[in-house]
Amino acid sequence: MVLDLLANGLIYSSIIVLGSIGLSLVYSIAGFANFAHGDTMTVGAYSALVTFGAVGGLGGAILGLPFGFFVALAVGIAMAAVVAVVTEKVVYEGLDVGSIGLLITSIGIAFVYRAVIQMGFSSDFTRYDIQALRPIEALLPYGIRVTEHDVAIFVSAVVLVTGLHVLLQYTDLGRKMRAMADNPDLARVSGIRTDRVKLWTWVIGAGLAGAGGVFLGLYGRLAPRMGFDLLLVIFAAVILGGIGSVYGAMLGGVLIGMINQLTPLLSGVGALLPIVPDGWGIGLEYANALAFLIMVVVLLFRPNGIAGDGEGT
């Protein structure tokens, strides 16, 4: 039971992490909390749905996923990035309203994304046309019930996150991004073309969100509200990890995802605690509330999040 929940937690965390990195990146460089981030994930998921419908399986398959799905994944990532960059160019860049104004604007943008998707695909839910799988036999003796798709989600997330780590630590663009996140003015006077770096940030952040969206659709279902419904949890992850910090967002994402999926362990908590009656437990319906509670407790002791630096943001 515990191993199974941990495995589920890892998979759910993978998706949260993909979403939270982008949110944190954009916050650190564009300077506002982007409420359209969840719907950017939805854009990625639906782009993949359309692409997968068009290209089909393309023959072979890896981990139960046809090759065509990986093409769809790439298109989903690209579309999410394109949509985000166009939005940045058309809307955010021209707005001179401060971070609160941008935040409210981004809520509006979120509604626009969702409305467009709803017009094209109706408000009903759907799934990718991929054969659902049974749990992997080899893991059943350990009580772990995951499918190859779940493994694919986890592996892809690890690959993407590692790629981002390499990019940030070892490339020129990564160094510039880190410089800009630390101090945009200083970065600009040092000769860094901050506009270009900002654009790349949007591409990377939204691209990761797009990937997260594609996997979210594979994991659960596609619906126009899918990304928005997950956004609060992603915010919790980002803030828990320390907003603005990419590595904090990863850590926060794993923690929040784990807490969310491990809640069933608490259903019998009454039997373990002395004062509380035996039949009492924390039901699944409180999974998100619990995640937020833990976030608040952590913030009481570390006001800038787990990986946040000393300065206030």
Added chain:
Amino acid sequence: MSRDTIRELDRRTLLTLAGTAGIAGIAGCSTTDSDGGDGGDGGDGGGSDGGDGGDGGSSPYTIGMIDSLTGSLSAFGERNQRGKDLALAAVNEVGLDGRELAITVEDSESENQGGVSAAQKLVNQDRVPFVIGAVGSGVSLAIYESVISGTDVVQLSQNSTGLGLTDFPGLLRMSPTGRTQATALANIIADDGYDEVALTYVNNNYGSSLADAFKNAWDGDLAYDNPHDQDQQSYSGLVSEMNGSGADAWLFITYQAEYATMVNEMFSNGYEPQLYGADSVSGDNVLENTPEGSMDGMKIVVPSAPVEEQNYQDFASQFESEYDEAPTAWSAYAYDCVVTAALSILAADEFTGAALSEVVRDVTRPEGEQVTSFEAGAEILVDGGSASDVDYQGVSGPIDLDENGDPVGFLQITEVQNHSYEGIGFIEG
């Protein structure tokens, strides 16, 4: 777009002014009223949106309808509109004593607030005496409590099955209460030989009230009894807890999207319990988005139309030729709402809420002659019959609205066979 709205507003203001002038005219016994002959419904002249407030006798009777045209229940809204359109055509083919029936449709957006503003518009601005609405039980109740209650306007909900509506006799409905459904589920599970069941329900008024009704009717053990939140991306924790409970029969009271996700998670976890469900877990979208064979043997209780009756078959074939798909019970309820409203208008002494509410129950329930169409009912009423001379047998069932405003329930048990729903029996509640 905005320009149109302004123009429409202007027109409306103008109409209201014209209507007010009309009422003033009637009140003053002006001679311009010569062709009216129905001074009693001056309110109608003022509120009618038809654009011809002037010529009393031939202007349509306007009633209102609040529907989920958008929002989470929009699938029901679409079915309702189709049923309503067919009924309206059938009514106007015969006519209401020389006049037509018009229905002003407003969108509730499937939300309480949207429903209440729609009702306010219909009742306070358009001054309709009869409102059909709404779909969601919460929305219907919100409309009743904040707009209808205290006025004499008749409210007839087309699709609400929430148990709480029974406590409001003034709030009528066409769809049967969930209580019959919950009792039926408890009996079916017991008859199948299970003495313990794992139950999960959606964490809202609909889910918890139906779950409570089930628990009252269920004599066996409840191995698992927990709500779940709507709109979650993952229910894997839920299905593994249900599996952990050890029960072989699992009962789901939730919505299609949530249920489809759960079925996929049961499939990918390798769980194969005997499944049972309330009507809201069934739908083509569930079949399309779950693996072939993943739900076989599942039993669901759905409010049903009397599919063996002639009037339902006529309705179904007309519906199919019009919309190219089979109707659901939800379309039939909307159809019967419109016909019931039309019969009430014919039976009532005048076109006011007070007069309509006196007859609306009587035209649907026994003692009168059983009629299966608006045409047959209208014949009796036009010949001088009163409301109690008519007992309308709807395309959705016998109706027979009781003092609480609830109809007689007519339920069908369906079983999933080869990944499609097959009817295996009927229950009359």
